[in-house]
Amino acid sequence: MNQHGELTPSQREIVLEMRAITKTFPGVKALEDVSLEVRRGEIHAICGENGAGKSTLMKVLSGVYPHGTYEGEIVLDGRPVEFRGIRDSEHHGIVIIHQELALSPYLSIAENLFLGNERAKRGVIDWEQTNADAARLLAEVGLREKPETRIYDIGVGKQQLVEIAKALSKDVKLLILDEPTAALNDEDSTHLLGLIENLRRRGITSIIISHKLGEILRVADSATVIRDGRTIRSFDFGTGTVTEEDLIRSMVGRAMEARFPTREPHIGEEVLRIEDWTVHHPIQQERKVVDGASITARAGEVVGLAGLMGAGRTELAMSVFGRAYGTRISGRVIKDGKDVTPHSVGAAISAGIAYATEDRKRFGLNLLTDIKRNIASASLRKVSTRGVVDAGAEANVAERYRTSMNIKAPSVDVITGNLSGGNQQKVVLSKWIFTDADVLILDEPTRGIDVGAKYEIYTIINRLAAEGKAIILISSELPELLGMCDRIYAISEGRVTGEVLREDATEATLMRYMTNSDQEVSQ
Amino acid sequence: MTALKEMLGGNIRQYGIVGALFLIVLLFQLATGGKLLLPNNVASLIQQNAYVMILAAGMVIVIIAGHIDLSVGSIVGFIGGVVALLMTHVGLPWWLAILGGMLLGVVVGMWQGFWVAFVGVPAFIVTLAGWLAFRGLAILLVGVTVSIGTEKEFVAISNGSIPNALGYIANRDVVTLLIGVAVIGLLVFTQLRSRRAMRKHGLETESAGALVLKLALVSVLVAFFAWTLAGSRGGTPIVLVIIGVVIAVYSFVTQSTVFGRNVYAMGGNFQGAVLSGVNTRRMNFMIFVNMGVLASVAAVVTTSKSGAATAQAGNLYELDAIAACFIGGTSVSGGIGRVSGVMVGALIMGVLNMGLSIMRVDPAWQQVVKGLVLVLAVAFDLVNKRRAGTR
Known part of the structure; x- marks a missing residue:
């Protein structure tokens, strides 16, 4: 019994057990032999980095991925269950x-x-x-x-x-919350967490996925850590000895493989300086999405932006890129010592800033048209005279990139919608390199592409840095940042919470900055 | 044979629609006992459908960019009325009246473009409002009709032909034959030039066999067309020259200019275009100004054709133009479409009209047939895409 006169978690019976869950997507093993035990009436946290497999596991549990599309067993109240869909799991009292x-x-x-x-x-x-x-x-x-x-x-x-x-x-009976407080302010978060604790008192079991470790330690009774699609460890908080450090260590702590091409950095003058950059949410205008962020990038340098989902990395990049995101933007963008603060995307491109989006299908490419037109689309001025496009020159440029970037397509007339993710990404990169930008902001450039193509993208990034470009690399994969960057900024809740040099950076230090919700700074 | 395959391989959809046109022409040629392709009928086919082709050249840009324009028919009525009044009541010479009409087209386009581009009102709403308002203005201005029968030059635009200044060979107008030869020469020249440019940049081009075959086919078609027209009452209709210029200009604008590229970019992925630095507001504004100008040209052609401005002139023209676009392979959701395809679409509608009229089919049934053709054409397009598995 604890001080509230309730049963401690280890004394309660197990209400849910997921045994040896393996879930494969074409080419990727999202979950491998994952197990999870949740006791009746507790709050159980699931921790892990972006892409560790947390959401996939919860989709298996709630029937979004129906029985038969995964291996393993789900046991609810001591009986094996096979959900064919969300309706099925809801009948059993599971709500996500x-x-x-x-x-x-x-x-x-x-x-x-x-x-x-x-x-x-x-x-x-x-x-x-x-x-x-x-x-x-x-x-x-x-x-x-x-x-x-x-x-x-x-x-x-x-x-x-x-x-x-x-x-x-x-x-x-079993409530699953995926990042419930990610979009909430502190007051709303506190109320929400209080409510979940109230539900626990009424006997409702909750599973909560959260990046905010402080929050987890405050309300959860136990936790399971997942990394790279595998169960790493489960914690029982009843003993009161688990710390944030323990959680972080088991969330990261993987061996760095030789996945990154080496590069000898030749870092030059400062090219870009973003000063005191603040951006408000386009709809909830009182909410600050980026809050007084200041970052710099130098020629030949690869600068990383680390942050959890919703931390404001993409919002920072897109708002700098000619106000492509947000309202009530303030701050200055200084390039080569001059204030260039761009008010339109066209101005940003003219100023030598390029932004390759994290969502290439929705924002990066015209999937209806071919490779050559996509590559030319952000710099038509360079292949046209007095408004008339020189189709030959355009095809020629595209052909050059097809070779140098190793875009795997028989010709530059191939429709980009028919290319693989890795090749689409190479088209996006070609498009922005062709703008002759000095600063390239690459938002998740390796998301959703296979390992071989990733290596090629890394090589391209290194080549660009060697040519003296300043690269700002946004990534949710910490090993990628550690393997590629000379300097890394950590961003949490719209604020820059840390800056680390390559030699000092570890996943644990970054994770600490990224999960930092130090209240003093925000006030 | 491989040359033929290579030629067809490029774009089945485009050739599919051309094939449909041939089939329909053949069908009516048989059904009307050869009347469809009589020289005078071919000439009036062009004169009667000039407005659709002119409007469709602007409409295809509007639709590729992801909009729609419902107001063009009303604008034709409104501007047609103004042009007529400028001649009859103000006493301007015909060419100045036309210039005035085109200027008004710019203003009307700016009005609609303003709401779409800078206020963000959906084009459907803005042009639905325009459909109402401009028809209203047309009725207010014109009353019932304003006759311009005395303006001989103006009436000649849609009813007259280029003078047979060079006499006849074998009963065929020499001027028309020469125009045919010039068009063939121009086609061969531009094809060869673009081929040479591609070669210069070290790019792959189609095989010489495929090119020769393609040019030979097109040349035969143009020659046949010119030969037929040369035997018509007047030779080359003046509107055919206008249509030719419109097709040439807008094929060029859509395929070879930055403006054209940006239209496709906006329709293919609007957010992507914004993030590529396209000034989408200015583009939207320009697209509607352009539509206004083409509507004014269509207004001149329409008023000239009937020899009078009427309050109901241009009624439902927007639907003809939109139908031509969709039959011609323009994507309903934007991003895909070609001026050449749309012109074939307009011809299909025109030939249907003409053929069914020659056969004295009840106009009500004509509408039924055209409706079926429209839905079948778009269904064919969708099925084709699905089979190709692109989306």
Whole structure:
């Protein structure tokens, strides 16, 4: 018994057991032999780096990946279960709340609560019943809003509570929360965590995925650490001796392989300086997505930006790139000693700044057209005279890049939509190199591409640095940053929380900065 | 044979639509007992469908960029009325009236472009409003009709032909034959020049056999067309020259200019275009200004054709232009389309009109047939894409 007079976690029975789960996607083993034990009425945390396999594991558990698409066994309340879909798992009382909230913005809170589960008689909605039930559920989660209020009109924190109320309406026994506090401010986070603790008192078991280790140690009873798709260790916090350091060490601590080509850095003058850069969220305009960030990059230097999902790395890069993201942007961009703060993407490109997006399909390429037109698309001025494109010159340039970047396609007339991820990425890089930028911001340049292509991309990055370009590399993979960068900035909640040189950087130090939620700085 | 395969291999979709046109022409040629391709019918086919081809050249740009324009028919009525009044009531000479009309086209385009580009109102809404408003203005201005029958030069634009200044050979107008020869020469010259440019840059080009075959086929077609027209009452219709210029200019604009590239980029991936530094606002504005200018040209052609401005002139023209675009292979969601394809689409609609009229098919049934052709063409396009497995 602990001080609250409750059973300590190890005394409770096991409610959920996932045994030897293996999940393969074409070419990738996302999960390998992962096991998980959760006891009744506890809050169990799942920790791991981006891409470790946490969300995949939860999708297996909630039936998003149905039985048969993975190997292994799920045992719930002592009985093996085989979910064919989300409906199935919900029947067993398992409800998952995704990081991206799944509420319909222009419907009311009440309508959202019972979406797909309407309070109706023969297809006709019973509004009295709907609103009465909604009011009761809202009281349970401590949300003081009318059931008729539109989702659109309430903040993310309250929306999160609506999601939980929706879970309660389904008689939830096991609640899974994927990064529930990632988008919330401190007050909303505290309220949400308090609510989860309340639910524990009512006997509801929760699994919480979070990057915020302090938060985990505060509310969770136990944790499982996953790394590279494998279970590394499970912790029992009941003994009170586990520290953030212990968690970090087991989350990282993998051997660095020879995955990165070597480079002898020749670092020159400062090329880019971003000063006191602040960006507000485009819709929730009071929320600072980037908060007073200052970074520099020098010629021939590869500078890393480390941060967890939602830390504000991409937002920083895109807002610097001619205000392609955010509102109420302040701060200065200084290039080669001159203030160039670009107000449009065109101005940023003219100033010699390039940004290769993390989402090449949505933002990076015109998938309907061919390689040569994609490569020329950001620098048409260079292959045209008085507004007329010289098709020969354009094809010629593309052909040059096809060879030098080793784009695997029979010709530059191939539609980019038909290329593999790695080759698409090479087209994106070619496009930006062709702009003659001195500063290249590469956002997750190796996301979703195979190991061989990754090595090629690394080689290209090294070559660019050797040519004297300043590279800013954004990556969620810490080994990639450690293997490639001369200097790394850590970003947490929109602020630069640390700067480390290559020789001093370890995954543990970076992770500490990245998970830093030091309140004093933000006030 | 390999040359033929290579030639067809490039773009099945484009050739598919050309094949459909041939099939329809052949079908009606048989069904009408050879009347469809009589010289006078070919000439009036062009005169009657000039407006669709002119409007479609602007509409295809609008649609590739991811918009739609529902207002062009009303704009044709409005500007047609103004041009007529400039001649009859203000007393301007015909060419000055045309210039005035085109200037008004720019203003109308700026008006609609402003709302789309700078305020962000969807083009569907802006041009639906334009459809209402400009029709209203046309009715206010014109009343019922304003006759311009006395303006001989103006009426000749859509009804007249280029003078037969060089007499006849074997009953065929020599000027028309010479124009045919010139067009063939120009085609061969541009093809060879682009081939030489590609070679100069060390790029692969199609085999000589494929090129010769392609040029031979196109030349035969142009020669046949010119020979037929040369036997018509007047020879080369003046509107054919206008259409020729429009096709040449807009093929060039869409395929070879920065403006054209940016149109495709916006339709293919709007966010991607923004992040490539395309000034999407200015582009949207320019796209609608361009549409306004082409609508004014169509207005001149339409008013000239009927010899009068009427309040209902241009009614439903927008739908003809949009249909031509979609039959011609333009993607409904933007990013894909070609001026050449759209012109073939317009011809398909024109030949259907002409053939069914010669056969004295009830106009109501003509509409039914055209509706079916539209939905079949787009369905064919979708099935083709799915089979290719691109998306």
